[in-house]
Amino acid sequence: MPKFPQLGDNATVPDILKMSAEAGAALMEVHEPIMRGPSPLSPGERELIAAYVSGLNKCQYCLGVHSETAKAFGIPGDAVDAMFEDDGEAGFGEKMAPLLNVARKLTELPSSITDADAQAVYDAGWDEKALHDAIMVTCCFNFMNRLLEGHGVHGNEALFKQRGPMLKEHGYLPLVRLLRPAGAAAAA
Numbered sequence: 001m002p003k004f005p006q007l008g009d010n011a012t013v014p015d016i017l018k019m020s021a022e023a024g025a026a027l028m029e030v031h032e033p034i035m036r037g038p039s040p041l042s043p044g045e046r047e048l049i050a051a052y053v054s055g056l057n058k059c060q061y062c063l064g065v066h067s068e069t070a071k072a073f074g075i076p077g078d079a080v081d082a083m084f085e086d087d088g089e090a091g092f093g094e095k096m097a098p099l100l101n102v103a104r105k106l107t108e109l110p111s112s113i114t115d116a117d118a119q120a121v122y123d124a125g126w127d128e129k130a131l132h133d134a135i136m137v138t139c140c141f142n143f144m145n146r147l148l149e150g151h152g153v154h155g156n157e158a159l160f161k162q163r164g165p166m167l168k169e170h171g172y173l174p175l176v177r178l179l180r181p182a183g184a185a186a187a188a
Contacts, residue, residue: 003152011153013061013144017179025179031172034140040130041137043168044073045096048080049103049137055084056107059145061155066141068164098124102131103138 007015017024035046047070054062071077079092083100092100098120105112121131148154 003150007151007153011151012155012159013148013153014175014178016147016151016153017175021179025176028172028175028179031140032176034133034136036171039133040127041099041133042073044070044075045099046133046137047073047168048075048083048092048096049099049134050141051080052083052100053103053107053138053141054145056104057142057145057149059148061148061153062141062145064155064157064160065163065167068160069167070164072165072168095124095126099126099130099134102134106135106138107142 004011004019006019014024017027035050036043039046041049047066051063051066051070054066067080070080083092098117102113102117102121105117118131121134122128
């Protein structure tokens with residue numbers, strides 16, 4: 001029996017968000033600029049960070065969906081599939097490794113991030129905005145991983161393969177429209 005019987009065995013993110021539709025819509029409104037807004041990080045790189053954080057948290061649903069989304073954006077599939085084999089450096093080279101290191105530390109022990117970790121990001125050619133954006137993605141997906149795991153929602157391969165390309169194509173705003181239909185007023 002699922003943790004939330006009303007969700008059933010095949011629940012997805014929209015099912016959870018519908019339990020508190022206004023908060024769910026606001027949450028997806030935050031996702032869109034974090035994951036798709038202007039950034040030195042491509043949407044694919046941000047999806048990769050989301051997948052990496054989700055894998056660290058052992059959130060099967062988010063790892064599956066965001067790995068497929070990163071692949072849909074052109075991040076090499078073999079590298080995505082192997083990203084946990086050598087602390088996130090598999091196939092991404094020296095440029096992504098310091099960002100993934102920050103994401104790992106922020107996920108596992110936030111107080112362990114040092115000035116040297118930030119400097120490694122800058123030395124790899126990123127700027128402060130890139131570091132900030134990587135931190136925002138990391139924070140967003142630590143929240144989402146806990147939301148999914150707390151509700152007992154895990155997904156399956158077929159769902160991941162479907163949702164990844166769909167998320168690449170349409171972004172996060174369709175969930176807002178699902179949760180807050182046209183004409184519905186946002187909470188003041």
